Amino acid sequence: MLTRLKAKSEGKLAKQICRVVLDHFENQYSKELGDAWNTVRDILISPSCWQYAILLNRFNYSFELEKDLHLKGYHTLFQGSLPYYPKSMRCYLSRTPDRMPSERHQIGNLKKYYLLNAASLLPVLALELRDGEKVLDLCAAPGGKSIALLQCAYPGYLHCNEHDSLRLRWLRQTLESFIPQPLVNVIKVSELDGREMGDAQPEMFDKVLVDAPCSNDRSWLFSSDSQKATWRISQRRNLPILQLELLRSAIKALRPGGLLVYSTCTLSKAENQDVISEILNSYTNIMPVDIKEMARTCSQDFTFAPTGQDCGLLVIPEKGKAWGPMYVAKLKKSWIT
Numbered sequence: 001m002l003t004r005l006k007a008k009s010e011g012k013l014a015k016q017i018c019r020v021v022l023d024h025f026e027n028q029y030s031k032e033l034g035d036a037w038n039t040v041r042d043i044l045i046s047p048s049c050w051q052y053a054i055l056l057n058r059f060n061y062s063f064e065l066e067k068d069l070h071l072k073g074y075h076t077l078f079q080g081s082l083p084y085y086p087k088s089m090r091c092y093l094s095r096t097p098d099r100m101p102s103e104r105h106q107i108g109n110l111k112k113y114y115l116l117n118a119a120s121l122l123p124v125l126a127l128e129l130r131d132g133e134k135v136l137d138l139c140a141a142p143g144g145k146s147i148a149l150l151q152c153a154y155p156g157y158l159h160c161n162e163h164d165s166l167r168l169r170w171l172r173q174t175l176e177s178f179i180p181q182p183l184v185n186v187i188k189v190s191e192l193d194g195r196e197m198g199d200a201q202p203e204m205f206d207k208v209l210v211d212a213p214c215s216n217d218r219s220w221l222f223s224s225d226s227q228k229a230t231w232r233i234s235q236r237r238n239l240p241i242l243q244l245e246l247l248r249s250a251i252k253a254l255r256p257g258g259l260l261v262y263s264t265c266t267l268s269k270a271e272n273q274d275v276i277s278e279i280l281n282s283y284t285n286i287m288p289v290d291i292k293e294m295a296r297t298c299s300q301d302f303t304f305a306p307t308g309q310d311c312g313l314l315v316i317p318e319k320g321k322a323w324g325p326m327y328v329a330k331l332k333k334s335w336i337t
Contacts, residue, residue, distance in 0.1 A: 017045050018223040024233050025217065025267075032269050036305055036316060040267070040325075043317040044221055051322045052099045053077060053118035055144075056090040058151055059180045060110035066090070072098070077118055082297050084128045089151040093118055093301070095320050103177075111177045116144050119302060119315040119326035123209060123263035124148040126291055126330045132156040133206040138194045138250055141167030143174030145211055146187075150179060158187045159205070163194055195245045198252025206258050208250045212243045214264035214271050217325050236268075243275045251279075251286060256335045259289070264327045272314065272327040273307055279331070289330040 022045070029037045043049050054069065056062075074092040078085055103111045124145050129135055129152045137146045140160035149158065160175065162168040168191050175187065192200060194210075215236055223229035247262060254260055264271050279286060288311030295304045295313050303321050305314045311331065315324030 015047070015222045016224065017221055018226060018229045020226050020229045020233065021220045021223055025221070029267055033267065033305060033316070039318050040316050043319065043322050044218060049097050049319060049322050051093065051097050051118070052115045053091055053093040053121075053323075054100055055114045055116055055121070055148060055151065056092070057110060057112055057114065057147070057178050058088050058090070059178065059183070060112050062112045065112055066092075077121065077301055078125075078298060082125060083293060084125055086152045088153075089121075089148070091118065091121060097322065105173055105177050107176070110180065114144060114147055114178065116148075117265075117323055117326070119323040120144060120263075120265070121148055122294065122298070122302075122313065122315065122326060123211060123261045123328045124152065126261045126294065126328055127207050127209055127259060129153040129155060129207055134204060135159070135207040136197070136201075136205040136209070136250070136253055137161065138197060138208060138210045138246060138253075139163075139212055140189075141171040141174075143171045143178075145209060146171075147174060147178045149209070150183065154183070155186060159190065159201075160187060161190045161192055161194060161197060163191060165191060195242075195249045198249035201253050203253070203255045205253050206255060208254045208258065208260045210243075210246055210250045210260065210262045212246055212262065212264055212271075214239060214243070214266040215268055217266050217268075237270075240270050240275050240278075243271060244278060247275065247279050251283065251333060254333045256285070256333050258333050260286075260331045260333065262327075262329045262331070265325055266327070267305075267314070267316065267325045272329070273309055273312055276309065276312055276329045276331075285334045285336050287332045287334055289332050291328070291330050 069092045074094050077091040077093055129149055131154045133155050134157040135155045136159045138161050140146050141162040146160050162171050290310040292310055302315045302323055303318045305316045307314050312329040315326040317324045
């Protein structure tokens with residue numbers, strides 16, 4: 001098995017870095033991140049350094065698997081005391097770029113674990129989901145964050161939305177692979193344009209996650225089609241417009257007193273801090289929620305770049321902590337309009 005994994009990893013290495021994208025990122029991120037960009041770039045262009053966390057599925061728990069992970073030197077994520085960290089969520093990671101093989105999808109059999117970038121659990125934990133709450137995952141595919149939310153609590157209602165029909169199929173399969181049938185009854189899957197959700201379901205949800213479409217830095221760097229990559233870069237300036245429209249819709253769908261978490265997997269300030277600043281400047285009833293404590297507690301597992309915002313965190317990858325990029329911002333809808 002190890003030989004097969006090694007071959008897989010080397011196959012990844014053979015993927016060509018897209019020069020058009022790298023030059024574009026070089027120009028932008030060297031200004032935005034300064035010296036930190038050199039370290040980040042070295043990780044992003046070296047798949048052999050990438051790490052994969054293992055999120056155990058509480059609906060098909062395997063004591064043997066957990067024991068095996070301990071023996072292999074894996075440790076639990078968030079060994080510090082986060083303000084919100086449910087005991088039911090078990091996530092393991094290794095300091096080395098080890099990768100467990102993915103389990104195959106089999107109808108009727110629940111998977112025991114989900115492989116993910118550990119930083120993608122931060123938006124889930126920032127949402128602080130409690131039993132019985134109504135929660136919306138506005139851009140839910142491929143489904144990892146929905147799966148993670150269900151490791152934290154039993155929501156009264158979980159609405160997983162995905163506008164892209166191909167990604168929607170992926171989302172449905174992920175949910176089917178991890179969630180037992182009785183729980184499927186509290187989950188609704190829809191294919192609505194996320195920008196219309198607020199009008200369709202105004203003030204319906206206690207918690208909303210907007211894991212927005214973004215310049216996915218990791219995958220863009222390995223675009224195999226340079227023409228497509230050039231087109232993506234030319235369209236990149238339109239992404240903040242879409243992200244703002246999704247957030248405005250999410251705010252409408254959120255009840256007063258509810259929490260909203262926005263996340264991306266890009267380093268881009270225009271898609272991260274600038275989007276959140278625009279929202280805070282244009283709403284009197286949307287308040288920033290300080291999440292600096294989360295960064296302090298997680299510093300042994302993650303490296304953070306300064307964002308200039310108390311309500312926003314940016315995880316940047318470095319060797320041994322090759323997680324991210326992941327931007328997370330937390331907002332609250334007040335009762336005042």
